[in-house]
Amino acid sequence: MSSSRDLLGVAWSGLTARRVRTLLIMLGPIVGVAAMVAAVGLTESAKGDLKQRLAQLGTNLVIAQAGGTFGSQNPTFPADAVQRVRALPTVTNASATTNLSSVIATPIAGGSDYYQSFPVPVRAADASLPSVLQVPVLDGRWLSATDEQLHMPSAVLGAGLANQYGHLDGEIRTIRLNDTDFGVVGVLGSVALDPDLDNAVFITQWSAKHVFGTDGKPNQLYVRSQPSSTQATADAIPTAINLGGPDQVSTKVPTDVLQAASQADKTLQQTALFAGLLALAVGGLGIANVMSISVIQRSSEIGIRRAVGHSRSKIAAQFLLESLFVGVLGGLLGALIGIGVVYLVSSFAHWVVVISYQRIPVWMTLALGVSIAAGLYPSIKAARLEPLETLRLG
Numbered sequence: 001m002s003s004s005r006d007l008l009g010v011a012w013s014g015l016t017a018r019r020v021r022t023l024l025i026m027l028g029p030i031v032g033v034a035a036m037v038a039a040v041g042l043t044e045s046a047k048g049d050l051k052q053r054l055a056q057l058g059t060n061l062v063i064a065q066a067g068g069t070f071g072s073q074n075p076t077f078p079a080d081a082v083q084r085v086r087a088l089p090t091v092t093n094a095s096a097t098t099n100l101s102s103v104i105a106t107p108i109a110g111g112s113d114y115y116q117s118f119p120v121p122v123r124a125a126d127a128s129l130p131s132v133l134q135v136p137v138l139d140g141r142w143l144s145a146t147d148e149q150l151h152m153p154s155a156v157l158g159a160g161l162a163n164q165y166g167h168l169d170g171e172i173r174t175i176r177l178n179d180t181d182f183g184v185v186g187v188l189g190s191v192a193l194d195p196d197l198d199n200a201v202f203i204t205q206w207s208a209k210h211v212f213g214t215d216g217k218p219n220q221l222y223v224r225s226q227p228s229s230t231q232a233t234a235d236a237i238p239t240a241i242n243l244g245g246p247d248q249v250s251t252k253v254p255t256d257v258l259q260a261a262s263q264a265d266k267t268l269q270q271t272a273l274f275a276g277l278l279a280l281a282v283g284g285l286g287i288a289n290v291m292s293i294s295v296i297q298r299s300s301e302i303g304i305r306r307a308v309g310h311s312r313s314k315i316a317a318q319f320l321l322e323s324l325f326v327g328v329l330g331g332l333l334g335a336l337i338g339i340g341v342v343y344l345v346s347s348f349a350h351w352v353v354v355i356s357y358q359r360i361p362v363w364m365t366l367a368l369g370v371s372i373a374a375g376l377y378p379s380i381k382a383a384r385l386e387p388l389e390t391l392r393l394g
Contacts, residue, residue: 007317015322018294022326025290028283029330029367030337035276036363037338037355044354045346059255060092061133061193062234064221064241067248074101076217077241077249082126084240085221090229095132096218098124098205103212105201106176107165120161121200122177124208124218132222133191138162139169140186147185148206155182160198162187175201180211193254194222280367284374287326291319291378316383323375324368331364 015022064085066075076098078084085094105120130142138159147154155175157167167173167187174181182203191197209216221241225233230253238249305315339355346353 007314008321010318012325015325021290021294025287025326026330026333028280028286029327029371030334032276032280032283032370033331033334033360033363033367034338034341035279035334036273037335037360038341039273039276040359041338041342041353041355042345044356045342045351046349059253060225060227060230060233061254062223062225062230062237063194063252063254064223064237065250065252066219067250074099074219075248076215076219077221079217081218081221081241084243085223085237088233088236088240090226090233090236091223092226093128093132093224095126095129095222097126097129097202097220097222098208098214098216098218099220100124100208100212100214103177107173121196123197123200123202124205124214125202126205129202129222130188132224133193133197134224135189135191138187138189139167140184142186142188143202143204147204151206151210152204153180153182153207153211154185154204156186156188156202157184158188158198158200158202159190160195161200164199177201177203178212182207276363277366280370283330284370287323287371287374288377291323291375292381295319295378295382312383316379319379319382320372320375323371323379326375327368327371328364330371331367334367335360335364 064077066077077096082094082096085091100122103119103122105122125143127142127144130137137156139162140156143154143156146152155177157165157175165173165175167184171184173184175184176182182201188197188202205216208214221237223233223237234251234253237251241247241249342355343353345351
């Protein structure tokens with residue numbers, strides 16, 4: 001081994017001659033790096049999908065709900081609550097809905113018993129609700145001013161309810177609300193920021209007031225604010241509605257729930273990173289253990305090389321290079337496996353693939369460092385063997 005090239009060749013041959021043992025040694029770096037790449041990649045991909053959804057849905061929707069002091073059983077807002085909210089300088093649009101109680105919605109004759117046990121939410125809504133929610137109408141149309149003016153018994157189904165009813169695009173069908181038949185004129189798209197709307201039936205405020213005897217007042221508002229003023233708008237809505245009085249108004253920003261889920265993903269990411277580091281540490285112990293055993297198994301080889309004049313430093317360098325190769329190959333394979341896991345899971349979950357490629361060299365370097373550190377003791381042990389001692393060991 002007169003040259004560095006010869007030294008590299010001998011070290012590589014030492015690994016390839018015992019492939020199963022080499023693979024077992026490499027498992028530590030492989031699992032550790034794969035776990036870290038996959039942990040960060042999957043959580044970032046989940047957040048990437050979340051960011052994409054937030055960009056589509058908008059983070060400036062505020063939902064206001066009437067509190068108990070507006071009424072004992074069915075609290076409602078003042079009739080002009082929408083106008084009061086729209087007067088706020090940070091509000092761009094607002095829509096009102098009213099949750100109707102004691103209204104049974106049945107799609108077919110004979111289904112009243114089931115839907116009395118599991119009632120379908122019925123809501124009176126105005127014409128601006130889809131634009132405020134930024135949700136399209138999948139089939140047909142939304143409730144219009146004409147429905148109000150002509151007192152037409154029109155209804156729109158939420159996307160989930162339409163699927164439950166087996167509604168077909170363009171189908172002419174009716175739905176019975178208590179004892180009155182309503183014509184289904186459209187299907188509202190899925191509302192990610194308020195999934196309860198997906199399973200509701202929507203009718204006009206006129207129908208709610210004159211068919212079901214409500215007072216025509218809303219109890220829930222959907223408000224769009226200027227993008228940079230969402231929380232300020234949520235804080236101002238109660239005062240705008242109750243005019244500083246004691247009546248309760250609760251507000252929430254539904255995207256805050258999604259963003260809180262993102263923070264939970266970050267905690268999961270940190271936990272998985274710690275697990276990856278632990279796998280690297282355990283893998284380092286495995287490398288040190290197997291390499292130490294290898295020194296004993298290859299004592300005859302070491303003795304022959306020492307007898308023909310190879311120095312202790314070259315013997316130590318050989319085993320240290322074997323550890324280095326383990327770290328490089330294990331880190332590389334671990335990175336490839338981690339990237340593959342991210343792509344595989346993201347494809348099944350329909351996530352946007354986000355991989356922090358700039359971090360991968362850091363984790364591979366960490367795996368390399370652990371491997372070299374683990375190989376120091378076996379290398380020193382091999383270098384200290386004397387030719388005569390190898391005969392006893394071998």
